[in-house]
Each structure stands twice: as structure tokens, then as C-alpha cells.
Amino acid sequence: MKMVALSAFEDIIADLQEIEKLSLPEFKQTPLKVCYTNDNNTETTYDGSGPPLPFAASKIFDADILTWKRLTAANEDCKAVYEITLDVEDSSLTFKAGDTVGIIPQNDDSDIGFIVNHLNLASTVDLPYSIIIESNIKGSKLPIHIPVKSTLRHVLRYCVELRSLLKKAFLLSLSRYTKDDEERKILEYLCSKEGSAAYTNHVLNKRLCILDIFSIFKTCKPPIEVLLGNLPRLLPRPYSIVNSGLKNNKVMKICFSVMTSNNRKGLTTGWLERLILNREATLENGFKNMNISIESQSKQKVSIYLRKNFSMFCLPENLEKPLILIGPGTGVSPFIGFLEEREFLKETNQDIQFGDVHLYFGCRNPKLDFIYEEQLNTYLAKGTLNKLFTAFSRVNSEKKYIQDALTESGKEVVKLIKEGAHVYICGDLNTMAVEVKEILINCFVEHGDMTLEEAKAKISYMQKEHQYVVDAWS
Structure with a gap:
């Protein structure tokens, strides 16, 4: 062998x-038997209407990539994270902060060639x-x-x-x-x-x-x-939308990190990276916060469709309610849309007293992968964001994670929730989301004068009322 x-x-x-x-x-x-012909008719047809789009709220739209930027440093110690801006002006897509799109992926040429x-x-x-x-x-x-x-x-x-x-x-x-x-x-x-x-x-x-x-x-x-x-x-891959269509529905922004498994880059993220780097550019062209226009190049298209927001991962109708936003890494990306939409609503509803917004963000090193740092500080300065809690796991000998930041501010968290705060969590389902839930339960016990059973019941009730909403991936 x-x-x-x-x-x-x-x-x-x-x-x-x-x-x-x-x-x-x-x-x-x-039971399948493939029969080849030479009639030059390469049209693709299905036995029926073909496979449905999962959770589709729109038809497929081929969007041009307008611009892109790398959000993390070009450093081997952190994953490449990009933001792309898609042109959706000619589409019928109507989206708000918290919505997601399905990206229609395609297998890599090298993988196809290997099979062939x-x-x-x-x-x-x-x-x-x-x-x-x-x-x-x-x-x-x-x-x-x-x-x-x-x-x-x-x-x-x-x-x-x-x-x-x-x-x-x-x-x-x-x-x-x-x-x-x-x-x-x-x-x-x-x-x-x-x-x-x-x-x-x-x-x-x-x-x-x-x-x-x-x-x-x-x-x-x-x-x-x-x-x-x-x-x-x-299957199509779901991605959070970074911006709010209420403010500008002509463009749609998507954030993604390029994952690697078995020495292969992620199917969709690797493909998107190749599109924006145009297969010829090097990582030297992708320094943090560098915007690169693709208008002078041939436009690259991405097939997308809007997905139904079954989880109600969106701003509450009652604008006076406080918000607790928890999103480490790329999990912060939909909250940029939340803050953009919140700011837009503030400008158009000046007679309403908006609730406070607290955001928890974690990454390894603020000099390498603190994505959207500038935008968050701007929202903080404007008062759209009231408090920003950060946790960095690779700066000092003592590692600090977003879970630690939540525990440290547990008394404040419980106070906001008692005032009717809505809690939103975006990130990894198997670790972060589970641990955050446990920490919030412990916060209720320690600072909310609740038994363990009462704390668990409180979270369950919040989930049922869409006051505690999770947008997570595994």
C-alpha cells in the first residue's frame, strides 16, 4: 500500500x-447512469423546479463588488478578515441591520481539476x-x-x-x-x-x-x-450584513474571515478572497483599512439572496429599550449595522429618549485584529454607543476573553436587563454563545437576587420574548 x-x-x-x-x-x-451526448446543448435542467433556496426572502441577485478592505493586519499571527461592498442598487433587496444574505458558492478550480x-x-x-x-x-x-x-x-x-x-x-x-x-x-x-x-x-x-x-x-x-x-x-452560505439598508439600500457590506482546514482555505471565504485579490495581487495590497477600488478592473460578481430573519435578530421596535451587544471577532460585524441604524433612527426620531447601548468585543491583539475599531470609537464619541467593553487574549500573560469582561461588569448587565435591555449575541455557537449564557445566568444569581432556577427561567423567558437573541454558527 x-x-x-x-x-x-x-x-x-x-x-x-x-x-x-x-x-x-x-x-x-x-441507480444513476450518466449518458453523454454531442449535441452542444449544455443547458442545465432539473427534474422539477430544482433545489429550493434555504430561508429565501428574495430571488438571487448577481451583485458587483464595488470595493473591499482588509480589516486585520497582514500578519501571520491573525486570520485575514475582509469587508466587501456590493452594489445592490438595481436589486429589489430590502434589508435592515441584523439581516443575513445567502452567498451562492462555487467549488475551487483546483478541487474540480483534481477530481477530473x-x-x-x-x-x-x-x-x-x-x-x-x-x-x-x-x-x-x-x-x-x-x-x-x-x-x-x-x-x-x-x-x-x-x-x-x-x-x-x-x-x-x-x-x-x-x-x-x-x-x-x-x-x-x-x-x-x-x-x-x-x-x-x-x-x-x-x-x-x-x-x-x-x-x-x-x-x-x-x-x-x-x-x-x-x-x-x-448549499448557500449565510453571512451577516454589516450595514443598514434603512440608511443606504444601494450598497450591502459583508464581513468574513478566511478560515483554513486541512491546508485548504474555506470554500466561500477563500473564493471571495481570490475574487477581491484578483488572483494576481499579493497580501501586501491588503494593509488594514486600505480601501481598494475595483472600478478600474473588470467587475467581479457575487450571487446573493436575502434570507428570512426567523430569529428576530434585529433592533427592537421600542427604541427606548437599552441594548447589550456581545460579539467577539467577526461577531461584531452585524452590530456595526445596529449602530448605524440606531444613529439613523436617532436623527429621525429626536423626540424619543433612546436607551443605552453597551457593546462587548473581544479579539487576540488590538494592534492586529481589532476590526471596526475606528467605527466603534466614532459611535462612542457620538453617543450612539454608550459603553465599549473589550477583551484581548494575546496581549498580556493573563488571557482575557469576552466572557471575563461580562463577568466583571455583571452588576451593570443585570441592571440594564432589569430596565428591559435586549441582549444580542453573535459568534461561535459551540463555545462562546454557550459560555455567555452561563455567565449571564451566574450574573442574575450574584447580582439579581435570583436562585439558579429563577435565573435559568429568566433567560428562557427572554428567549421566548425575543429579548435574548443569538445569531451563531458552528
Whole structure:
């Protein structure tokens, strides 16, 4: 077996030597059959209306990128965070602070090229195809996101998620088209009952995708139908809108950080970064707060649509209510829209006594990744923002997080909530959002004269009344 696979799965090889028979899931043969034509008709059609847009509140609009700027320092100690400004003047999009858009992503050219080369699809990838469903096979059905007519390149670019985690049934199918015995046995072990721990450790925890499988298991070369039948849909990615459409609905701003996993940049964030850097610019062009116009270059388009705001992550109708905004890192971005909208409403409702606004922001180092620092200080000076609490985790030997800042000001937090404050949290669902909830419960107990049960009930009531709203991602 290839050295790459040997080094990556040494523990599995040892386990396999002690197992006589594996308990495998049921193998399901793919009912799809791709037939190619030479009629030059590459139009994409679905069996029906095609896959719906999740939580859509508008149709898709192709927006030009007007400008962009890098919000973090060009430093290896912090992630690249960008803000892009989209031209939506000719759209029918109506949005407010707190709304989100869905960005229609596309798979990377290098990922597509790798699949094409590995499966020897060069001669067919751009040919028109039609898909036949073999009805004699159990579970014969075309996945809703796979066009009945199109080209493989279109499907690989826009329709399937090449970086999705691999289910066990998919791994079993892949093993059936793996020539090398040791490679095949490892794939079978990963999807077996006996290899359940190995599946968690090697596939789930390491987030292996089909690109990784083909890189490691060189002789795994299934028919393209196996991929079409098992790869999930390439879903739109939700992003918070940074600005308020009440003040200016001609442009829309989006903030994003470029994530990296398994030495790959994030699918959508990496694509957006390549768009704005135009594939030729270097990171030297992206110093913090540098605005770069794209008007002189060929316009780059991003397909977007407005999403329904089911969570009510928006300013309360009662403008007199205080606000507590909690957003570390890029979680602060929708609150820039909140403050912009709040300032606009103040100017147009001068007879109303607006409630105080307290904002909690955290990052590693204020010299590297304090995004929107200038805007926040401006809102602070104007009185749109009344207090700004910060926490920096990489400045002194003693790390300080946004949770610490909340604990330190717990008495003030409880006082504002008793005055009817609305609490908004934006950030990571699995860590920050959970810990913030626990801290607020502790604040009620310590400073609000409540029992633990009463504090938990208070948070639950606030959630039910949309007084405690979370916009989080995992």
C-alpha cells in the first residue's frame, strides 16, 4: 500500500490484523447512469423546479463588488478578515441591520481539476449529459440537487459539496471501486461496526472529504455516478450584513474571515478572497483599512439572496429599550449595522429618549485584529454607543476573553436587563454563545437576587420574548 495511507492509518492496519470479519452496512448500488451526448446543448435542467433556496426572502441577485478592505493586519499571527461592498442598487433587496444574505458558492478550480484528473474525466467533463434512473435498483431516485441534464463540470462546480464529511455508506461504495487490497480493507474498516472509533478519529475529527480520500487512496476510482449519488448539495452560505439598508439600500457590506482546514482555505471565504485579490495581487495590497477600488478592473460578481430573519435578530421596535451587544471577532460585524441604524433612527426620531447601548468585543491583539475599531470609537464619541467593553487574549500573560469582561461588569448587565435591555449575541455557537449564557445566568444569581432556577427561567423567558437573541454558527 502507498506510504501516504500507511503513515496516516497505522493504528487501523494493526487493528485489522486481529479482526477476522467486519460488520459492514448494507451496500446500495447507485441507480444513476450518466449518458453523454454531442449535441452542444449544455443547458442545465432539473427534474422539477430544482433545489429550493434555504430561508429565501428574495430571488438571487448577481451583485458587483464595488470595493473591499482588509480589516486585520497582514500578519501571520491573525486570520485575514475582509469587508466587501456590493452594489445592490438595481436589486429589489430590502434589508435592515441584523439581516443575513445567502452567498451562492462555487467549488475551487483546483478541487474540480483534481477530481477530473483522478477519475479520468477530461474527455467527458464538458460534454452535455442526461441521467437515466435504473428503476430496478432499490431506492431509485435522483437527488434533488443533481440536474437531469447538464455537464459534469457544472455539477462539480455548483451542485455538489466536495468538502463534505463522508458518511459510512459512501465509504463502503468507495471501497467497492478500490483496487489495492490494503486500501480497500481500510475503507471497509472505517465504515464497519468494529471501526466506529476509527471512523470518528480519522474521518469526523480530521474532517476528511472526498478530496482527501482520493489523495490518500490512490486506487480508489469510482464511476462519477457514485459521487453524484452520495455527495450532498453545495448549499448557500449565510453571512451577516454589516450595514443598514434603512440608511443606504444601494450598497450591502459583508464581513468574513478566511478560515483554513486541512491546508485548504474555506470554500466561500477563500473564493471571495481570490475574487477581491484578483488572483494576481499579493497580501501586501491588503494593509488594514486600505480601501481598494475595483472600478478600474473588470467587475467581479457575487450571487446573493436575502434570507428570512426567523430569529428576530434585529433592533427592537421600542427604541427606548437599552441594548447589550456581545460579539467577539467577526461577531461584531452585524452590530456595526445596529449602530448605524440606531444613529439613523436617532436623527429621525429626536423626540424619543433612546436607551443605552453597551457593546462587548473581544479579539487576540488590538494592534492586529481589532476590526471596526475606528467605527466603534466614532459611535462612542457620538453617543450612539454608550459603553465599549473589550477583551484581548494575546496581549498580556493573563488571557482575557469576552466572557471575563461580562463577568466583571455583571452588576451593570443585570441592571440594564432589569430596565428591559435586549441582549444580542453573535459568534461561535459551540463555545462562546454557550459560555455567555452561563455567565449571564451566574450574573442574575450574584447580582439579581435570583436562585439558579429563577435565573435559568429568566433567560428562557427572554428567549421566548425575543429579548435574548443569538445569531451563531458552528
